[in-house]
Amino acid sequence: MAEEKVQRQATEHVGSYEVKLEGLEDGYRVTFKTDKEAVKTQRRVGASFINFLRQAEKAGWYIPAPFRLLLKFWGRYNQKMS
Structure with a gap:
């Protein structure tokens, strides 16, 4: 799979979760970690x-x-x- 180019990103800690929003060239990706x-x-x-x-x-x-x-x-x- 080709490497996706991240144009913008933001990370926030909400309780025990880490939420990361990335703006890609062709859409968005939301990642939750805990x-x-x-x-x-x-x-x-x-x-x-x-x-x-x-x-x-x-x-x-x-x-x-x-x-x-x-x-x-x-x-x-x-x-x-x-």
Whole structure:
């Protein structure tokens, strides 16, 4: 992948998070950093919620639009990671 040119950037510490906003030539990138253990815990909780939504969808339950979009984007994310 070609190296992206950062035109502007700003970093801010919010609680235990470090938030970095970078202005690139063709868009923006936002990066959040925190404690690795906190990230692992949040990923487990997030994965459990995604699994619940998948099962609810398979069971034929009505899934509100924001959560349907979440399932759609999660599926794309997992395809790119494979």
